[in-house]
Amino acid sequence: MAARRSAIGPIVLVLIIFMVLLSLRCTEATRVLPEDFARANNLASYSSSTLSRQARQSMARWLQRLDSGPSPQGPGH
Template sequence: MAARRSVIGPIVLMLVVFVALLAFQCTEATRVLPEDFARANNLASYSPSVLSEQARQSMSWWLQRLESGPSPKGPGH
């Protein structure tokens, strides 16, 4: 039992050091976004009715692609 505790201690210590190093790691930005990136003219805004209509059309298209009829018989079905 003592041997197990002597192994767990260094492993936990290395894990804590690893997490601490990852938490303090800083990165540079790869590209700079324009200042007006979040303005209303750059973001498309849709009303909920438009979004629900798009979702309805997508679902109907997906359902049309499904095969009709009974599912195949056999192992795993």
């Protein structure tokens, strides 16, 4: 039992050091955004009717992909 306790301490210490090293890792941007990214002409604007029509079309496509008919009878059904 004492050997097991003495092995747990170094393992926990290594895990803590590993977590600290992972949190210190720095990354750079993969791409640079243009300066005028936040301008109004770059933002897409949709009317509420356009959004609702697109939502209905998306739901219709998702529902068409569902299997029709009874569900399989098996364990858990």
